[in-house]
Amino acid sequence: xxxxxxxxxxxxxxxxxxxxxxxxxxxTFSSYWMHWVRQAPGKGLVWVSRISSDGSSTNCAxxxxxxxxxxxxxxxxxxxxxxxxxxxxxxxxxxxASDPGHGGYPGWGQGTLVTVSS
Amino acid sequence: DIQMTQSPSSLxxxxxxxxxxxxxxxxxxxxxxxxxxxxxxxxxxxVISAASSLQSGVPSRFSGSGxxxxxxxxxxxxxxxxxxxxxxxxxxxxxxxxxxxxxxEIK
Numbered sequence: 691x692x693x694x695x696x697x698x699x700x701x702x703x704x705x706x707x708x709x710x711x712x713x714x715x716x717x718t719f720s721s722y723w724m725h726w727v728r729q730a731p732g733k734g735l736v737w738v739s740r741i742s743s744d745g746s747s748t749n750c751a752x753x754x755x756x757x758x759x760x761x762x763x764x765x766x767x768x769x770x771x772x773x774x775x776x777x778x779x780x781x782x783x784x785x786x787a788s789d790p791g792h793g794g795y796p797g798w799g800q801g802t803l804v805t806v807s808s
Numbered sequence: 809d810i811q812m813t814q815s816p817s818s819l820x821x822x823x824x825x826x827x828x829x830x831x832x833x834x835x836x837x838x839x840x841x842x843x844x845x846x847x848x849x850x851x852x853x854x855v856i857s858a859a860s861s862l863q864s865g866v867p868s869r870f871s872g873s874g875x876x877x878x879x880x881x882x883x884x885x886x887x888x889x890x891x892x893x894x895x896x897x898x899x900x901x902x903x904x905x906x907x908x909x910x911x912x913e914i915k
Contacts, residue, residue: 725904735844735852735895735906749902785851792858793899794842798851 691716692797694786699802706776706806712769712786712799720744720764723789726771728782729801736782739771740789754780776806810834810898814907820915825886829910831879831896840900841879843872846909847892855894856881888914 698710712724726738739750739760748760759772769786783803787795811834821827831841839859844852854863856872859879869884883890891914896907 734909735846735897737897737904737906740902740904751903793840793904794854794857794897795844795852796854796863798853800851 692788694788694797694799696784696786696799696802699784699804701805701807702776703808704777704806708773708776708804710771710773710784710786710802710804712771714767714769714786714788717788717797719767721790723791724760724762724769725787725789725795726760726769727785727787727795728780729785730779730782733782738784741769773804776804778806780804781806809903810837810901810905812896812898812905812907814894814896814910816910817908818911818913820913821886822915823886823888827883827886827912829881829894829896829912831874831881831907833877833879833898833900836876837898837900839875840898841872841874842897842899843881844895844897845890845892846895852895886912 693715695713725740728736728738741748741760745762757775761770783801785801786799788797813832815830841859843856845855846852855866860872871882873880893909893911895909
């Protein structure tokens with residue numbers, strides 16, 4: 691069974707940084723593209739970033755480009771998202787999601803809440 | 809970026825009703841269209857991939873159709889557990905954009 695468990699969220703001041711982690715189990719992590727999707731309180735789903743199965747290729751949404759960095763450690767079955775220069779509008783639940791290659795997400799974590807506020 | 813527009817934004821229906829949700833892409837996405845169901849406080853659940861492929865464990869009352877720019881999600885006979893918010897998502901090109909969601913409520 692696919693299991694994804696996010697951690698690392700919390701309250702941070704504007705301009706601050708956080709690193710989110712997503713621990714994967716129950717599937718061959720190194721064979722899957724992985725994504726981050728976020729959801730602001732009461733709002734819809736927004737794609738944030740993706741990384742290829744071997745970590746050699748990454749993409750980010752324009753709204754986070756230059757501030758957020760996605761990475762992975764296949765030896766540890768863990769996905770990361772480094773969040774820098776955080777803004778109030780980055781406040782959201784951040785989900786990691788697994789992509790077997792067709793762009794859909796059969797596996798989702800439970801989400802981790804990032805709150806950016808002074 | 810490809811814009812995804814769902815209609816309606818909200819829908820009231822009764823148990824046993826047949827309901828259809830529409831998703832329109834701002835340009836052709838072939839059949840790279842996915843549907844998700846989300847209940848309050850929970851992560852989304854993958855319902856349909858590639859416009860019409862039902863995911864394992866999803867009841868057969870759910871179906872999807874369409875290609876190009878116009879897509880539909882149909883629930884043939886609503887059950888109490890189907891009341892949720894539904895999102896479409898295109899996986900044709902980065903960024904993988906979602907529709908704004910359709911909230912399905914009990915009448």
